[in-house]
């Protein structure tokens with residue numbers, strides 16, 4: 001039975017991915033900080049597949065390496081790692097941002113992802129051919145926009161780290177993909193605005209954003225491609241989202 005480790009399974013893409021992989025009979029290792037949510041998901045999905053929940057913060061490298069170093073045999077070797085835990089904060093311009101918010105994004109989206117990847121690599125190498133690392137990047141890692149600052153830069157790191165990993169993993173059979181979604185309706189904007197439900201609702205109102213299940217379907221597709229195929233980067237937007245023109249600063253007329 002193949003196994004998948006999903007970080008940030010308590011909400012959004014991670015939770016939908018857990019449900020999608022469970023439907024296909026995969027064993028699940030689910031992580032996040034909110035234990036009650038992990039336990040609720042475990043009781044839902046363990047009726048169908050083996051589920052192991054690990055309550056941890058990806059920023060804590062010791063906790064991550066201890067937990068992944070002690071995985072029960074039943075979940076090994078690891079077939080797929082989904083590096084999904086992450087967040088954006090501070091939608092305001094750089095010159096107004098609280099430095100702590102930049103640090104939190106760097107610590108979570110970069111250091112956390114690196115912590116988990118480092119601990120999981122031996123487990124994926126034990127699988128070799130057909131194993132996958134699926135990293136949640138973002139359109140923000142490729143395309144700049146106002147208020148994107150460190151969030152976009154952290155996702156650019158995710159993309160380049162994945163490409164570089166591919167170089168090192170050549171010959172091992174382990175694949176690496178940067179899955180880069182655009183606007184998707186999850187708790188992402190609620191977190192970004194520090195709990196402003198009205199701002200979150202307003203962002204998604206009157207349009208058709210991606211849903212968590214759309215991304216879960218892509219994750220499952222990537223994880224189950226024939227073993228000789230590696231999709232390096234997969235960028236996905238809703239049809240009702242596109243790029244904007246360059247901004248220009250003009251003198252008052």
Ligand SMILES: NC(=O)C1=CN([C@@H]2O[C@H](COP(=O)(O)OP(=O)(O)OC[C@H]3O[C@@H](n4cnc5c(N)ncnc54)[C@H](OP(=O)(O)O)[C@@H]3O)[C@@H](O)[C@H]2O)C=CC1
Nearest residue numbers: 008010011012013032033034057058085086184186187188
């Ligand atoms: N929604 C969108 O528009 C897009 C999102 N993304 C990326 O997709 C990923 C998932 O986002 P999405 O599902 O939308 O957002 P959600 O806020 O719905 O989910 C984020 C998940 O990350 C977990 N998480 C956050 N910080 C930590 C931490 N320090 N340690 C462990 N887990 C953590 C949360 O769990 P908990 O709080 O329980 O720890 C939660 O399960 C993120 O990396 C995001 O940047 C990319 C492109 C578009």
Ligand SMILES: O=CCS(=O)(=O)O
Nearest residue numbers: 138139140181182183
């Ligand atoms: O990564 C999330 C999508 S966006 O807010 O940067 O467009």
